Amino acid sequence: MAMVDQGKIREHMPVISSDNQQFGTVDKVEGDSIKLTRDSSRDGQHHWMPMNWVTRIDEHVHVDRSGEQAMREWMSSPSQGMGSTQGRRAEGNAGSPM
Numbered sequence: 538m539a540m541v542d543q544g545k546i547r548e549h550m551p552v553i554s555s556d557n558q559q560f561g562t563v564d565k566v567e568g569d570s571i572k573l574t575r576d577s578s579r580d581g582q583h584h585w586m587p588m589n590w591v592t593r594i595d596e597h598v599h600v601d602r603s604g605e606q607a608m609r610e611w612m613s614s615p616s617q618g619m620g621s622t623q624g625r626r627a628e629g630n631a632g633s634p635m
Contacts, residue, residue, distance in 0.1 A: 545594040546571065552586075552607075553597045560604035561586070561611075570615040571598065584611040 552561035561573040570585040590600040
C-alpha cells in the first residue's frame with residue numbers, strides 16, 4: 538500500500554470508507570493511529586484506526602475498507618505501530634468475523 542503523508546491529516550476531517558460513506562471524524566493523529574472523535578461513534582467513545590488503513594488524503598481521509606468493516610475492526614486504544622487489526626479492539630468486537 539502506498540505511504541500517505543500523515544502531516545496532511547487535520548482535526549475534524551471526515552473519514553470516508555471504501556463505500557464512500559463517512560464513518561468517523563478525525564480527533565487527532567497519535568503515532569501510527571488516528572484517534573476518532575467521540576461524537577462520530579455510535580457508542581459515544583473514542584476509537585482509533587491504524588494509519589495503514591489510509592489510502593489517500595484530500596479534504597477527507599479515505600480508508601481501504603467499508604464503514605461496516607472499519608467499525609468492526611477499529612480499536613479502543615492506539616495501535617502503537619502494530620498491524621492493521623492488532624491492538625485492543627473495541628469491546629464486543631473481538632469475536633466478529635472478518
